[in-house]
Amino acid sequence: MAKPDWYDTTDCETHDAGAPKFCKKSEPGEGTERSCAYDGARVVLMPITDVIHLVHGPIACAGNSWDNRGARSSDSQLFRRGFTTEMLQNDVVFGGEKKLYKAIQELAARYPEAKAIFVYATCVTSMTGDDIEAVCKAAQEKVSVPVIPVNTPGFIGDKNIGNRLAGETLFKYVIGTAEPPFTTDYDINLIGEYNIAGDLWGMLPLFEKVGIRVLSCISGDAKFEELRYAHRAKLNVIVCSKSLTNLAKKMQKNYGIPYLEESFYGMTDVAKALRDIARELDDRVNGLEKRVMQDRVERLISESELKYRERLAPYRARLVGKRAVLFTGGVKTWSMVNALAELGVEILAAGTQNSTLEDFYRMKALMHEDASIIADTSTAGLLSVMYEKMPDLIVAGGKTKFLALKTKTPFLDINHGRSHPYAGYEGMVTFAKQLDLTVNNPIWPVLNGQAPWELADAERDELLALVAGHAERLNAEDMKGSRVKVSTKNATVNPQKNSPALGATLAYLGIDGMLGLLHGAQGCSTFIRLQLSRHFKESIALNSTSMSEETAIFGGWENLKQGIKRVIEKFHPTVVGVMTSGLTETMGDDVRSAIVHFRKENPEHDSVPVIHASTPDYCGSMQEGYAAAVEAIIVGVPEGGEKIPGQVNILPGCQLTPAEVEQIAETCQAFGLDPVVIPDISNALDGHIDATVSALSVGGIPVERIKLAGRSVATLYFGDSLGDAANILKSKFGIPAYGFTSITGLAENDALMTTLSAVSGTAVPEKYRRWRSRLMDAMVDCHYQFGLKKVAIALEADHLKGMTNFLAGLGCDIQVAIAATRTRGLDRLPVANLFVGDLEDLEQTAGGADLLVANSNGRQAANRLGIKSHLRTGMPVFDRLGSHQKMWVGYQGTMNLIFELANIFQSNAKEAQKLAHN
Numbered sequence: 058m059a060k061p062d063w064y065d066t067t068d069c070e071t072h073d074a075g076a077p078k079f080c081k082k083s084e085p086g087e088g089t090e091r092s093c094a095y096d097g098a099r100v101v102l103m104p105i106t107d108v109i110h111l112v113h114g115p116i117a118c119a120g121n122s123w124d125n126r127g128a129r130s131s132d133s134q135l136f137r138r139g140f141t142t143e144m145l146q147n148d149v150v151f152g153g154e155k156k157l158y159k160a161i162q163e164l165a166a167r168y169p170e171a172k173a174i175f176v177y178a179t180c181v182t183s184m185t186g187d188d189i190e191a192v193c194k195a196a197q198e199k200v201s202v203p204v205i206p207v208n209t210p211g212f213i214g215d216k217n218i219g220n221r222l223a224g225e226t227l228f229k230y231v232i233g234t235a236e237p238p239f240t241t242d243y244d245i246n247l248i249g250e251y252n253i254a255g256d257l258w259g260m261l262p263l264f265e266k267v268g269i270r271v272l273s274c275i276s277g278d279a280k281f282e283e284l285r286y287a288h289r290a291k292l293n294v295i296v297c298s299k300s301l302t303n304l305a306k307k308m309q310k311n312y313g314i315p316y317l318e319e320s321f322y323g324m325t326d327v328a329k330a331l332r333d334i335a336r337e338l339d340d341r342v343n344g345l346e347k348r349v350m351q352d353r354v355e356r357l358i359s360e361s362e363l364k365y366r367e368r369l370a371p372y373r374a375r376l377v378g379k380r381a382v383l384f385t386g387g388v389k390t391w392s393m394v395n396a397l398a399e400l401g402v403e404i405l406a407a408g409t410q411n412s413t414l415e416d417f418y419r420m421k422a423l424m425h426e427d428a429s430i431i432a433d434t435s436t437a438g439l440l441s442v443m444y445e446k447m448p449d450l451i452v453a454g455g456k457t458k459f460l461a462l463k464t465k466t467p468f469l470d471i472n473h474g475r476s477h478p479y480a481g482y483e484g485m486v487t488f489a490k491q492l493d494l495t496v497n498n499p500i501w502p503v504l505n506g507q508a509p510w511e512l513a514d515a516e517r518d519e520l521l522a523l524v525a526g527h528a529e530r531l532n533a534e535d536m537k538g539s540r541v542k543v544s545t546k547n548a549t550v551n552p553q554k555n556s557p558a559l560g561a562t563l564a565y566l567g568i569d570g571m572l573g574l575l576h577g578a579q580g581c582s583t584f585i586r587l588q589l590s591r592h593f594k595e596s597i598a599l600n601s602t603s604m605s606e607e608t609a610i611f612g613g614w615e616n617l618k619q620g621i622k623r624v625i626e627k628f629h630p631t632v633v634g635v636m637t638s639g640l641t642e643t644m645g646d647d648v649r650s651a652i653v654h655f656r657k658e659n660p661e662h663d664s665v666p667v668i669h670a671s672t673p674d675y676c677g678s679m680q681e682g683y684a685a686a687v688e689a690i691i692v693g694v695p696e697g698g699e700k701i702p703g704q705v706n707i708l709p710g711c712q713l714t715p716a717e718v719e720q721i722a723e724t725c726q727a728f729g730l731d732p733v734v735i736p737d738i739s740n741a742l743d744g745h746i747d748a749t750v751s752a753l754s755v756g757g758i759p760v761e762r763i764k765l766a767g768r769s770v771a772t773l774y775f776g777d778s779l780g781d782a783a784n785i786l787k788s789k790f791g792i793p794a795y796g797f798t799s800i801t802g803l804a805e806n807d808a809l810m811t812t813l814s815a816v817s818g819t820a821v822p823e824k825y826r827r828w829r830s831r832l833m834d835a836m837v838d839c840h841y842q843f844g845l846k847k848v849a850i851a852l853e854a855d856h857l858k859g860m861t862n863f864l865a866g867l868g869c870d871i872q873v874a875i876a877a878t879r880t881r882g883l884d885r886l887p888v889a890n891l892f893v894g895d896l897e898d899l900e901q902t903a904g905g906a907d908l909l910v911a912n913s914n915g916r917q918a919a920n921r922l923g924i925k926s927h928l929r930t931g932m933p934v935f936d937r938l939g940s941h942q943k944m945w946v947g948y949q950g951t952m953n954l955i956f957e958l959a960n961i962f963q964s965n966a967k968e969a970q971k972l973a974h975n
Contacts, residue, residue, distance in 0.1 A: 059333045095179055097219020102175055103136055104128040104251045104276045109164050109171045113140040113157050114179030115188055126473040130278055153182055157192050165200035172281035183210035197292030205230045216298055224304030235285035242342040244272040244321040246287050247306055250296040251439035252277025253473050259481030260321050267353040282642050288312045292337050321480040323396030328358045364911045365482045372489035375497055377401030382446055384408045384431055384453040385471055391516040400489055404445040406431055449540045450496045451898025462837040465504045467496040498868045500836050503803050509810040510821050520811050527796025528780030530665055534881045541883045542892035548896035553851050553934055554877045557672035558709055559585045561636035562599055564686035567736025567757040570625050570631030573599040577638025591935035593742045596821040598754040600624050613646050618655045624661050627704030631760050632666045639674030668693050678877040683711035684778040691785045695767035705736045708783055709778020710854035715743040716944040728817040733766050734758055744941055767777040772815045777882050799859030800946045802866055835952045839959035846962055849903035850910040853932045859884045860910055873902040897922050927963045
């Protein structure tokens with residue numbers, strides 16, 4: 058019995074040495090990645106945009122597959138909706154024909170914009186004997202649009218068979234059923250072009266420039282009506298291998314339309330395709346004596362190649378010499394070999410799955426003789442190739458993507474899951490850019506580095522020395538030679554600074570039973586309470602010495618002493634934290650002497666510590682005030698004595714949220730250490746409801762606990778501004794200090810793990826090894842979203858350092874970084890445009906940024922510049938809830954931040970794509 062003409066005997070039965078059998082059946086248990094006939098038909102037909110695609114079967118076929126391909130539409134989005142009869146058990150037992158019949162009528166009524174209804178058979182409905190052709194014929198009498206059966210149940214063959222059967226369906230029911238409004242001598246059809254990621258839109262401008270009209274595209278961005286008059290084209294151009302060659306052959310036989318097979322990936326193949334099409338059209342329209350279209354094409358190629366080779370040059374310079382493994386389907390493999398070769402990329406191995414024997418030989422002829430052909434396309438086989446070849450890059454389809462990424466190898470998706478078009482000259486530049494962003498992303502050296510527990514003793518000791526000498530290296534920096542520019546404006550507009558007294562208040566709030574006392578006018582404390590309340594959504598324990606006009610003239614000693622006495626007697630705090638304002642510092646009030654006199658005059662209150670930090674408004678910002686308060690606590694409270702084994706001091710910076718402070722403490726505890734956190738806002742400003750409400754700050758570290766800090770075996774500080782506080786403990790009590798600018802990032806947390814392991818004498822716990830692995834997985838999954846994204850950042854200096862290094866380490870381009878104050882360590886940041894400034898400066902420098910990182914006050918700049926992505930962090934964040942629960946430190950927290958940012962960028966990219974084609 059003769060095989061049907063959609064079954065390619067040569068391809069399916071070849072025994073050529075080394076060539077795969079492209080139509081062979083998958084063997085049970087062999088683990089191949091082949092798909093089924095239903096999927097093949099769906100690939101061809103579902104990009105038809107203005108029709109209903111109704112899957113007749115149980116939930117699996119439609120539920121697992123609807124809207125999962127990257128085909129784009131410039132008009133109707135109906136094709137993206139998932140329609141299924143969702144057969145249940147009774148339907149399977151008694152038959153689903155009635156349900157299908159009713160479903161067709163329901164959908165036709167509910168979606169009157171639909172131009173046709175395609176009905177897909179599935180394995181179950183074919184097994185139960187449902188006659189979808191008869192049902193479609195009967196339903197056609199009840200609805201006004203064509204109802205077309207697609208009889209391709211999955212078990213009848215692989216994806217190629219489904220592709221070809223879909224072509225049969227189009228030929229039988231659609232093509233030739235209507236006439237176009239007009240025709241031209243240069244009408245062509247594209248067959249097998251599905252407009253993945255907008256590929257078609259990269260090809261159409263080339264045709265338009267030379268006067269070629271795409272009459273029908275089968276089936277990318279296709280309208281049903283356009284497909285009906287595809288029979289009037291002068292030439293068919295097959296783009297996707299031979300999956301629809303049967304359709305082209307039938308159109309040649311029945312309508313006299315010749316066909317070519319071409320590719321539009323890579324400069325060489327684009328030029329070849331244009332020349333072949335032009336020659337065929339000239340021969341058909343003008344005969345051999347005229348080269349009308351060929352002359353147009355030659356001019357276009359000449360102009361385009363000169364322009365685009367120049368644009369490709371910088372990418373080629375970074376890609377030349379890279380080694381790749383290529384695995385894909387259809388025409389893309391041999392075409393991509395050419396495209397990669399043009400960029401200087403060496404192919405180590407290549408394979409194809411849904412292709413033809415001819416494609417196989419074309420691919421082999423283009424590759425180096427030492428390059429191997431991937432014979433085993435199962436998961437195990439592909440992994441074996443990856444580990445054997447150790448490529449710099451893997452270029453393949455989405456099914457291979459996560460295998461590649463698990464091996465920590467750069468990967469570029471060239472199949473239906475991708476987000477970028479690669480066809481045409483412009484597509485070639487996009488392809489080169491995406492290759493460059495992928496293979497040269499800065500995450501790869503970090504990911505392929507050693508984990509903390511893999512370090513040799515010498516390497517571990519070197520890393521520990523860096524952490525231990527952090528403060529000394531910072532202090533050795535020459536600020537006079539700093540490249541950080543400081544604003545010379547006489548008027549600050551939209552300040553990003555907060556007052557030093559606010560920073561001191563924040564530090565004091567981390568002590569249990571504390572009450573802050575601001576020595577200044579009443580308004581200063583009011584504004585601080587408001588700012589902190591807006592951020593933390595909490596009542597803030599802060600009082601004021603309420604300086605008046607009289608005391609401002611004659612001195613505020615008495616106000617300060619009275620204020621201390623009153624808060625002790627009225628509120629009974631365990632500690633009073635005094636900070637100064639610009640007013641009292643300008644007056645010259647000697648706060649330290651005033652506290653001494655208070656002690657002499659009120660001996661009954663000797664048991665209540667009174668801590669004093671100098672925080673004039675004109676010296677620094679929140680960060681400096683916070684650091685001054687921490688230093689005051691360290692100077693005034695800790696006591697010496699015998700070291701307590703396993704006890705460590707933790708000095709968290711003001712950039713850390715309560716959740717992050719808690720995470721740091723829990724990490725120390727996981728190593729068997731007992732952390733003394735100074736100050737500890739994790740249980741004071743974490744957003745909780747107690748049985749009773751206190752006028753004091755509750756939940757922070759008790760004073761008695763702070764006293765033990767002098768007996769710890771180590772101090773770890775998080776934020777460069779706390780280096781001096783750590784050194785106070787080092788000089789007074791001989792406690793070694795380990796400094797971290799940030800612990801957001803893989804390398805940063807590796808340093809922390811190494812330090813904690815050394816201090817505790819304990820191996821890194823298994824849960825952190827697992828979190829490290831999860832973070833690495835998140836980095837490889839999300840790194841596509843970060844490449845060359847432009848970021849503008851305005852934060853307090855310590856916070857700025859951490860975020861700038863983190864984002865640059867993911868491949869972002871830091872467009873501008875604006876610090877609240879100039880501090881040591883800023884000069885090391887990987888950003889050219891770096892200065893101290895306000896949020897007006899941000900508005901003037903952040904134009905064109907993809908992301909703005911700043912506190913809530915940065916929203917004005919974002920709105921004015923049209924920047925949709927504003928990552929709110931720092932102080933204050935008042936227009937978002939839960940900011941105090943954000944946790945972006947440690948392996949887990951870094952992963953949280955990566956996902957948050959990647960989702961922002963991904964959402965914006967999709968929005969931009971919609972706007973570009975609406």
